[in-house]
Amino acid sequence: MRNLFVILLSFIWVQQIRALTSPWSWDCKNERCVKTEIKQGQEDKAISLEACELICPKETGLWPKPTGIVKLSNFLVPINPNQIEINSKRTGILTSQAAKLFKEDIASRVPTARDSSNGRPLSITIFHTEPDVDKLTLETDESYHLVVKSDMGGKIEVTITSPNFFGSRHGLETLGQLIIYDDLRNQLRIPIEANVTDKPAFPYRGILLDTARNYISVDVIKRTLNAMAASKLNTFHWHITDSHSFPYVSKSRPELSQYGAYSPNKVYSQKDIEEITEFARVRGVRVMPEFDAPAHVGEGWQKTGYVVCLNAQPWSTFCVEPPCGQFDVTQDGLYDALEDIYGDMKDQFDVDIFHMGGDEVKFTCWNETKSIVEWMSKKGWGRTEEDFLKLWNYFQQNAEDRLYKKFGKKVPIIMWTSGLTKKEHIAKYLPKDKYIIQIWTTENDPQIQDLLDGGYKVILSNYDALYLDCGFSGWVTDGNNWCSPYIGWQKVYDNHPRKIAGSQVNQVLGSEAALWTEQVDSSSVDSRLWPRAAAMAETLWTNPTTSWREAESRFLVHRQRLVRKGIGADALEPEWCLQNENECPIKKL
Ligand SMILES: *[C@@H]1O[C@H](CO)[C@@H](O)[C@H](O)[C@H]1NC(C)=O
Ligand SMILES: *[C@@H]1O[C@H](CO)[C@@H](O)[C@H](O)[C@H]1NC(C)=O
Numbered sequence: 262m263r264n265l266f267v268i269l270l271s272f273i274w275v276q277q278i279r280a281l282t283s284p285w286s287w288d289c290k291n292e293r294c295v296k297t298e299i300k301q302g303q304e305d306k307a308i309s310l311e312a313c314e315l316i317c318p319k320e321t322g323l324w325p326k327p328t329g330i331v332k333l334s335n336f337l338v339p340i341n342p343n344q345i346e347i348n349s350k351r352t353g354i355l356t357s358q359a360a361k362l363f364k365e366d367i368a369s370r371v372p373t374a375r376d377s378s379n380g381r382p383l384s385i386t387i388f389h390t391e392p393d394v395d396k397l398t399l400e401t402d403e404s405y406h407l408v409v410k411s412d413m414g415g416k417i418e419v420t421i422t423s424p425n426f427f428g429s430r431h432g433l434e435t436l437g438q439l440i441i442y443d444d445l446r447n448q449l450r451i452p453i454e455a456n457v458t459d460k461p462a463f464p465y466r467g468i469l470l471d472t473a474r475n476y477i478s479v480d481v482i483k484r485t486l487n488a489m490a491a492s493k494l495n496t497f498h499w500h501i502t503d504s505h506s507f508p509y510v511s512k513s514r515p516e517l518s519q520y521g522a523y524s525p526n527k528v529y530s531q532k533d534i535e536e537i538t539e540f541a542r543v544r545g546v547r548v549m550p551e552f553d554a555p556a557h558v559g560e561g562w563q564k565t566g567y568v569v570c571l572n573a574q575p576w577s578t579f580c581v582e583p584p585c586g587q588f589d590v591t592q593d594g595l596y597d598a599l600e601d602i603y604g605d606m607k608d609q610f611d612v613d614i615f616h617m618g619g620d621e622v623k624f625t626c627w628n629e630t631k632s633i634v635e636w637m638s639k640k641g642w643g644r645t646e647e648d649f650l651k652l653w654n655y656f657q658q659n660a661e662d663r664l665y666k667k668f669g670k671k672v673p674i675i676m677w678t679s680g681l682t683k684k685e686h687i688a689k690y691l692p693k694d695k696y697i698i699q700i701w702t703t704e705n706d707p708q709i710q711d712l713l714d715g716g717y718k719v720i721l722s723n724y725d726a727l728y729l730d731c732g733f734s735g736w737v738t739d740g741n742n743w744c745s746p747y748i749g750w751q752k753v754y755d756n757h758p759r760k761i762a763g764s765q766v767n768q769v770l771g772s773e774a775a776l777w778t779e780q781v782d783s784s785s786v787d788s789r790l791w792p793r794a795a796a797m798a799e800t801l802w803t804n805p806t807t808s809w810r811e812a813e814s815r816f817l818v819h820r821q822r823l824v825r826k827g828i829g830a831d832a833l834e835p836e837w838c839l840q841n842e843n844e845c846p847i848k849k850l
Pocket of ligand 2: 624625628644645646649
C-alpha cells in the first residue's frame with residue numbers, strides 16, 4: 262500500500278515535469294509580458310512567451326497591426342493540427358490553394374512526436390462576396406473580417422468574410438498569427454474567441470528586387486514572396502534587366518538572354534516566370550516587371566546595334582555606374598524589339614500596371630554618338646539640354662505607343678523620378694492621367710511637392726529610408742557605398758507617407774523598399790530585406806500614428822515568425838530583449 266502511494270506520487274511528479282518544459286512563465290502586467298517563475302500549483306495558469314506576446318500588448322501581437330477592431334480572448338485552447346477543415350466552396354481555386362498553404366504552415370509548426378489528439382478540431386469557413394476576382398489591381402478591396410468562436414461540442418469555428426480572395430488570404434495570414442506554439446506544453450493554441458476587422462491603409466505595398474546586377478535564384482525569389490505574404494505586402498517589383506545582364510528569356514527575342522545572361526543557367530525561363538507569378542498570386546502578391554529604358558541597357562543587345570556607349574570608358578562620363586549603355590533611340594528597329602518584349606511580358610506577367618524605368622539617362626552618351634547627333638540635326642534640332650529632352654521624349658512616346666498596342670489598352674505606367682519628371686517638363690512629356698511617378702530621391706526633395714501639386718499619383722522609395730542596399734563597402738572605390746549609412750528598421754518604420762506628403766497623402770499609392778543587388782546575391786537577399794521590409798509593411802498597412810518604439814516588441818516577435826518560416830531575417834537585438842519586453846531601449850515607453 263505504501264509502495265503504491267510512492268509510485269503514485271512520483272507519477273504525478275513526473276507528469277508535472279512533463280507537463281511544463283520550463284520553470285518560466287510570462288505574466289501580463291500593465292500590457293507587458295514579464296518573465297516570472299512558475300509557482301507550485303500554478304502550472305495550469307503558466308503562459309508561454311509566444312502566447313503572452315499575442316494577447317497581452319494593447320495592440321495584441323499581430324503584425325501588421327489591424328486597422329479595425331481587434332478583440333482577442335485571453336483564454337487559449339489547444340488545437341489539433343490534424344483536424345483542420347477548410348470550407349471554401351464557391352470561392353475558387355486560389356482560395357483552395359491558399360487553404361492548403363495555411364494547413365502546411367500549421368503542420369510545419371507541430372512539435373515533433375507530440376500527441377495532439379487532445380486538441381480541439383478547427384473548422385474554417387471562407388465567404389466571398391465577389392468570388393470571381395482573381396487578379397490584384399490598385400482598386401482591389403483587400404479587407405477581411407475574422408471571427409473565432411467555440412461551438413457547443415468544443416470545436417473551434419473560424420469564419421473569414423471578405424469581398425474576394427485577396428482579402429480572405431490576409432485573413433488566413435492573421436489566423437496563422439493567432440495560432441501560437443506554446444513551448445511550455447508543446448501545443449498549438451488559439452484564443453477561444455476573436456473578432457478582427459481589417460483593411461490596408463495603402464493599396465500599393467511593394468518590394469523591388471534587382472536580378473540583373475547579380476542573379477537571384479528562383480528559390481530565393483520564392484522565399485522573398487513567402488516573407489512578403491507573411492507581412493501582407495502585395496507587389497513584387499521585378500527589376501529583371503539592366504546594363505549588367507539580361508536574364509529574362511524573351512519568347513520572341515531569345516538571343517537577348519543568350520548573349521546577356523551571366524551564364525546559361527542564370528536565366529528566368531518562361532516556366533520559371535510562370536511558376537513565380539502563380540506562386541506570388543496564391544500569396545496575394547502581384548509580380549510587376551520593369552523594363553528599364555532608355556538607359557540601364559547593355560549586355561544582351563550586342564548583336565542588335567540598338568545600344569550605344571556600351572561599356573564606354575571612362576564610365577563616369579557616360580553613365581552612373583559601370584557598365585554603361587543606352588538605347589540608340591533613333592533606330593526604328595528598336596521599337597519593334599520593344600514591342601515584342603512588352604508583348605512577351607504582358608502574356609507572362611498579366612499585370613494591371615507596368616514599369617518603364619526611365620531613370621538616369623545621360624545626355625553625354627547620345628551627344629557623343631555621331632549618328633544620333635546627325636539624326637537630330639536632320640530634324641532641325643540642336644544639341645542643348647532641351648533638344649536631348651525632346652529626343653528622350655521621342656523614345657518615350659514611341660515606347661508608350663508600342664506598350665499600349667500590346668496591352669490593348671492604356672495600362673498605367675510607372676516611371677522613376679528623373680530629368681523628365683521635373684516640374685518644368687513633366688506635364689509636357691508625362692501626363693498625369695497616364696503616368697504614376699516612383700520617387701527615389703530623398704524625402705526633402707522639392708520635386709515631391711511639385712509632383713503632388715501637379716496632381717500626380719506617386720509611390721515612395723525615397724532612398725534615405727527605403728534603399729536597403731545602403732551602408733556597405735564601396736565597390737567602385739574604397740570607403741562606403743554611395744547611399745551609406747545603413748538604414749535601421751526604425752527609420753524604415755517611421756518613413757510615414759503622411760510625413761512626406763502631408764495633406765496630399767491621398768495621392769500616395771504606397772511605398773516600396775528597394776533592394777539593388779550590386780552587392781547582394783542569392784546568399785544575402787534574406788538578411789538585407791528582412792525584417793526591415795516588414796517594418797515598412799506595417800507603416801503601409803496600418804498607417805500608425807505611433808513610432809517604432811511602440812512597435813518594437815511586436816516587431817521582434819514578427820521577426821521570429823519570419824525565421825520560423827525559413828527566412829534568414831537579420832537579428833536585431835539579443836534574444837534577452839525579446840524575453841524582457843521593453844527593457845532594452847534607452848528611453849522606455
Ligand atoms: C465583432 O465585433 C463587431 C464590432 O464590435 C460586432 O458588431 C460583431 O457582432 C462582433 N462579432 C462577433 C461574432 O462577435
Ligand atoms: C553636346 O556637345 C556639344 C559639342 O561638344 C556641346 O556644345 C553641347 O553643349 C553638348 N550638349 C549637352 C546637352 O551637353
